[in-house]
Amino acid sequence: MMEIRVLVFGMTYNPGGLESVVMNYYRHIDRQKVQFDFLCYNKEPAYAEEIRRLGGKIKVIPGRKSGVIRNHFTMKKWFRENADRYAALWENANSLTDIQPLIFAKKYGISKRIMHSHNSNSMDEPITAFLHKHHKKQILNLATDFWACSLVSAKWMFGEEIIKSKRFHIITNAIEAEKFAFNKTIRDEERAKLGISDCFVIGHVGRFYFQKNQEFLVQIFQEIHKRNPKSVLILIGQGEDEEKIHTQVEKLGLKDVVKFLGVCTNVEKLYQAMDVFVLPSHFEGLPLVLIEAQANGLPCYASDCISKEAQVTSSCQYLSLNLSAEKWADKIMSHENSRNPDAVKEIRNSDYDIQEKTKDLEAFFINGD
Structure with missing residues (x-):
């Protein structure tokens, strides 16, 4: 033809x-x-x-x-x-x-x-x-x-x-779910490269912009870091508000534990390095990164401003932006080490x-x- x-x-x-x-x-x-x-x-x-x-x-x-x-x-x-x-x-x-x-x-x-x-x-x-x-x-x-x-x-x-x-x-x-499947070898390699092998790692992927709400994310991380000094936040992306978030991080004394990785071509490997994925957006169409993070089996915490259509696996939870940063931290800290072993299967059986x-x-x- x-x-x-x-x-x-x-x-x-x-x-x-x-x-x-x-x-x-x-x-x-x-x-x-x-x-x-x-x-x-x-x-x-x-x-x-x-x-x-x-x-x-x-x-x-x-x-x-x-x-x-x-x-x-x-x-x-x-x-x-x-x-x-x-x-x-x-x-x-x-x-x-x-x-x-x-x-x-x-x-x-x-x-x-x-x-x-x-x-x-x-x-x-x-x-x-x-x-x-x-x-x-x-x-x-x-x-x-x-x-x-x-x-x-x-x-x-x-x-x-x-x-x-x-x-x-x-x-x-x-997405191609297998591309994001959990792999311990890659996890160990990526964490070693970043110098975070023994850390509790909070991850986020998104343009630095009001929509993605990184300002609140840093506040959440501040609460997590108070409770777990071995915690680290990695931020992947670029955008208009990046300098503003850099300034916020420095003022809060978190410069050494927040890593700005910029635009990355190996995001599927960086999900492996994370322990939890957080997306507190003010609004979204349907965030692809949330589907990818779920495919990796990560516990995912998203704002309830995001469509429930993005809840593709059992590892995704929604929290209200009306809740305090402390309340978000409470939830996140309850899932430090749990990954969804059925994530790829759940994605394959979904519309994604x-x-x-x-x-x-x-x-x-x-x-x-």
């Missing part, structure tokens, strides 16, 4: 959750049947080298910050010249501030046009909040299909009318197994269902 090409929009240079979700599906789809190309703003996307190895093409155009008019006409020209190559547009977004790809995909004849929601709120400026609300009405006539990582992310981006329609589907943030979910995606692109 003839190869189907899908144009993917929304990937950035930062290897965050959205980027990881797209790549998980791309790695596992039958690329002899369905191939992805990537349209990006300003810089090549995260995983650019891997994308090319897998047969994907990358086109970078100027983003809106380089000039709205320039961005508009560059994108319009590109779609006019290239749209006939694609059977589908897959736009991945954390908000509806930019729906130009949908507009031009429809104008120039791409038959399948998917808007995929990856978030459940936004901290953007008033103008972008206005655009999100305004575009919410427009996408009804622009997109042919509406995807979301969770119901809460769908309600925020699309509303009830779309959710009740046949055009809506939940596309889970599926990448092998099974990729089959659904492939069928959609080939057959439209």
Whole structure:
């Protein structure tokens, strides 16, 4: 059969959750049947080298910050010249501030046009909040299909009318569970590298940003460290609030026991080094890192602002952000050494197994269902 090409929009240079979700599906789809190309703003996307190895093409155009008019006409020209190559547009977004790809995909004849929601709120400026609300009405006539990582992310981006329609589907943030399976040898190696072999290790993965609530996480860790001086917090990620969190850590006298690891390409190995995973987010679409941490068998503590759809295994618990840091610490300290031995099996039997979910995606692109 003839190869189907899908144009993917929304990937950035930062290897965050959205980027990881797209790549998980791309790695596992039958690329002899369905191939992805990537349209990006300003810089090549995260995983650019891997994308090319897998047969994907990358086109970078100027983003809106380089000039709205320039961005508009560059994108319009590109779609006019290239749209006939694609059977589908897959736009991945954390908000509806930019729906130009949908507009031009429809104008120039791409038959399948998917808007995929990856978030459940936004901290953007008033103008972008206005655009999100305004575009919410427009996408009804622009997109042919509406995807979301969770119901809460769908309600925020699309509303009830779309959710009740046949055009809506939940596309889970599926993973390859075996990649994250607990391995004591790797655990010992990673802990030795970090100098934390005999420590109680709290782990967190996320962009340094209000959404992820690292400020409260550090407060929780302060309470844990009072009770267990051998405890360590490792923070994986980068972002706007990183300097602010560095300052907080120094003021609390925790500089030597909080490790800022930055963006890491071996996150699956770093989960092994952890004893507990904590994600006290203010809001999420559906956090991929929480699924990954559960696959490793880690006791996971997430805020109750996160959709219960993310509770895939028995090792995940939700706590209220109304509780004090001391109360969170009480809960976390009760599970210092317990790991879920059935984690991989539970992921495989859920809607988060990448092998099974990729089959659904492939069928959609080939057959439209």
